[in-house]
């Protein structure tokens with residue numbers, strides 16, 4: 499009986515460890531990408547022909563995270579050539595922004611150094627086009 503309980507607890511532990519992976523920051527970042535970005539930039543980040551830029555070839559993920567955070571929060575003005583504009587996103591909070599940016603940098607630039615929510619906060623306060 500004791501052995502049975504131990505085995506049961508071990509299985510319960512395994513299950514809880516495997517389900518907790520679903521809430522890890524990378525996973526959350528990916529989910530946030532699907533909800534907020536995928537409709538334009540596509541599932542694999544390839545964009546849409548000349549209208550929506552590909553994230554795969556964007557050098558922005560290699561540059562400072564500040565640019566990226568401001569870009570996501572405030573969007574981009576209408577592009578002169580394509581007439582397309584990237585809308586601002588005020589829905590994401592600091593933790594979500596950090597997870598999204600960390601996901602993007604890992605996915606598109608293989609950068610694994612994580613941005614903290616404190617850094618996100620500091621960046622947001624310094625965005626050039628802060629409204």
Ligand code: HEC
Nearest residue numbers: 534535538550551556557558570574575576577582583584
């Ligand atoms: C409504 C469509 C739309 C959505 C949603 C959208 N974008 Fe964009 N994105 C654009 C367009 C259009 C541009 C190009 C704008 C320009 O050149 O002025 C762009 C540009 C970018 C760029 C710059 C690429 C480069 O190298 O110049 C990045 C990075 C980016 N988007 C990331 C994101 C992320 C991350 C999200 C989700 C939080 C997102 N976008 C959501 C349409 C969108």
